[in-house]
Amino acid sequence: MLLSIRWLQEFIDIDAPVHDLAHRLTMSGFEVECVTEIGPQWDHIIVAEVLESTRHPDADKLTVNAVHTGSQTLQIVCGAPNVRAGQKVALALPGAAFPGGLVIKRSKIRGQLSEGMLCSAAELSLGDPDGGILILDDSLTLGVPLADALQLRDTVLDVSITPNRADCLSVLGMAREIAALYDLPLKAPACELPAGGPTCANLIAVDIQVPDACPRYCAAYACNITVGPSPLWMRRRLENCGIRSINNIVDITNYVLLEWGQPLHAFDYNLIDGKQIVVRAAHHGERFTTLDTKEHTLPAGALMICDACQSRALAGIMGGLDSSITAGTRTVLLESAYFTPGSIAATGRSLGIKTEASQRFEKGVDINGVVPALKRAASLIVELNAGQTSVDICDCYPAPQSAPRPIDVSVDTLNMTLGLRLDAETISTYLVRLQMRVVPNGSGMLAVIPPSYRYDIVTPVDVIEEVARLNGYDRIPVTYPNVPLCGSDLNPACEVAEQARRLLAFSGFSEVINYSFQDPDLLSGLRFSTDDERGNPVRLLNPLSASQSVMRTSILGSLLQNLQHNLRSNRCTACSLFEISNIFLQNSSGAITEKRLLAGLIYGTLNTDTWALPSRNADIFDIKGCIEALLTGLRIQPFCFESGSLEPFLMPQSSLRIYVGDCLCGNCGTLHPDITERFDAAGPVHVFELDFSLLCAYHKEYRPHTPFSRFPAVQRDLALLIDQSISAADVTASLAAFNCNLLRQWNLFDFYQGGSIPPGKKSIAFRLLFQSDERTLTDAEVNKAHDKLLDSLRQQLGAELR
Amino acid sequence: MSDECASIRASCNQELQQAANENDLYQIKSKYLGRSSRLTALIKSLKDLPAEERARSGAAANALKISLQQDIDIALENMRQARTVRAIAEQAPDITLPGRRTAIGTLHPVTRITAKIASIFTSMGFSIVDGPEIELDFFNFEALNIPKDHPARDMHDTFYVSDAQLLRTHTSPVQIRTMQKMQPPLRILCPGKVYRCDSDISHTPMFHQIEGLMVDTHVSFADLKGLLTILIHRLFGDISIRFRPSYFPFTEPSAEVDIQCVMCRGMGCRVCSGTGWLEILGCGLVNPVVFKNAGYDPDAVTGLAFGLGVERIAMLTYGINDIRLFYENDLRFLSQF
């Protein structure tokens, strides 16, 4: 909210420097976001008098003027038609700067020296263009800066008001708060109705048909109205607070809105049929044109202000086009009402309209402020010579609010909650400064009654917060929670995530984090079938854009986008990325589950940046090796791979299913080239996706130690020639099944095909380790086992020794 | 006799000096100490001398022999050492070449900061808990004292999935979920992704928050100040902190916490909009209404809660000025962490 200090000073005598005020406000819950000085824009512009005005010798439309500044006479060339000797004018001296970049300097205009500029109201941002220079009041003193002469100077604070403090969305509200902060008295502004006018009784009848939505409706009448511009001071105040000046009547309603926080509405009384105001709910499907010329179809329950015949305003939100104030308006009906927040909020949201008025009603205005605000507006009509008002108002308030119930606050609880030691008297002083009534009951309890505008004060803790605020948070001590000592581990999922991240980073993967929402095209690009949950993502009802409209069902699309970004903007030749994030699945009945995945991607040529290792293209064994290392590093047992993944985005011949225990934990492999192509990748992209919860389930921080044999192990290499069709996994399966407890380990250390190997065959070599727990093995024993093993491999796989 | 000894000595010395390699030295050795050497001849000739002189000359010749042997051995040893040194020098690698390693990756800055904050709180007995990102309106708003049409909903630009389901706008719903499951006292920390429909230089539609909640019998606002002072000092060192009143429907009293601007040390700069202070987290004492909504007896327990933006802390820690960098995932950015 924009708060004018000069306006504020009409309510309290505050002479604290602005920076002090801004600090105190910030430290009491009203963050001052910006302090703006009004006035410097009129620097180098002074009050001056035209002594003599003659036609420019070389230009018909220009005049050459002798202008007196009070201390000297300057020659000014001017193009305005209304310059006359004897006028007081606003003179811009060299150095004066105008919005738009014009800076005044001495110059020659058509051969005549001009030592400044006579300004129009528009040039000074003080009015609309009217073709002439601004003529000032004759009483102003020559040479005085215009900003001082017209009292334009002000300071405006931009204060952030939290949603619970709607009562502070006005000059009065802020004045009350600042009065409490500085312990200053509040000055009551004049809002008495002038005598001599008509009475409302025969002029306005109000009928509230929906008292739940409109508990109170007040109106005043004004006649002999002359619609015209408001005085400069009022226009300036409105503009400094961000409201455009319209005409005197509308300006008065806006002025009171800013001053009292009570939205008012002015109707052209002549257009109100039957001298009657009816407050009712909109008819089904009712249409209404607001004064911004937009036509709306009203939602059920929208609150309408009507006359005897038709709807005249969308209550609390915006007036109607037909009954608004025009230049020809002669009589006015001023409305000041209380509409309940829920009703206004629902209608505003449904129509998508937010106005100064609706925002205040939504947050709640002071039901007791309705009348004084109306009287204030009426008195301003008279003060501005805009017309004459009724001597009374019409106040329709069928069920006046009952007096608020006192809130019982315990002094002990207050002190315990805050960590302070305040006595009842100090607490009362703070609360009284906030206009609360406090009755001590003598036994450490205070009965507190907040003022009607403090809707936010309902429970004891609301009162406690007020005491904390006025006392100052900085005066609450720093203590440490006095709780029993207890340790806490990271939870297992965090532990696994942490370890997995470090293992992957050390294997060359960089961690990325992507938005959880993405482009649906990115998902369809992964070729999920229609009966796959992942092909039917959760959709956002209100996405920021189509490219962020569905929740991810796979992380791979995001990783591919990251790859594409880095290939394009970063020209990288290799890229290894991983991400641990939730995906969102929705079953056919609409139930949503979240699943945490660990996904990764490898692309490009490895080891290009080192002299010490041969560079090579990444292949599926890089991804497989990295998963083996990851699962081993996480101490996950058992795990295994099965050839051929069913994932639609992987190539079946170049993909694997990954099992931990008996559960399918994920897939890895090479992406289909036509998917890869769309992301600018020149070669194959290898990916994996693992179910993170399974990693956690099978992760064991500690596994029991197994004793190992101290008898020497005998190593034998076994090089086999086998058919192409037999896989390495077939051979290891045979080794695992070999029924001899002396064979303890086998590592596949060499693989070869082509060259000297006969067509249709491949060579595969294992390093075998024979060992006994009881004795040192003899050569004969090892040979016997080795031969037996070879025999069984021959029989089972047709393997030959190479 | 002594002339001959001197001559042998001189001749050998000269040859030793001229020797170029070990081979030369072996030849010198056989020439001066071998069977056909002058010294051998000299020793053989001693037997013809009178006994007294034979003894004296014999001693001199022996001394010469030992001395020649020593000199040649020393020369040989020197030569051998020089050869080893040469060989080592010839085979020495350029050890200034970079080491043999494959590239390593990096962790995302959001992860790093989250882990740091988690470790600070786990060391104080807080447990890490987790909650869903697609949340029910009830947990995200209503249970947190933000009913429908509450003006505070304006503070949250919410993505909706259905009427009742939304992307959580803060990690606070985990407070309710945890209290529904666990009995007091409790100390929990919940890091996670949150979502708001907002996107510009200082807002991304997804970001990370860390929620903290402590429930016990006598938790005061002064304790809240103490706990968060520990956090901030562990994160940023010994800098000034201020608590100022604010409003969150689920805490009361509520506060926002500012730290002295880390960029300008409080002098005022662009980052802190000239105030010298940077807002880094929101906090407060748990509103009794929230306890009631979560099934706790509001008269029996007290609590404190806080929430902070991870990206905000990361930006201050690393001097990052555009929040969007976190989600662009450019390796030139990521590789710095």
Ligand SMILES: [Zn+2]
């Ligand atoms: Zn700064």
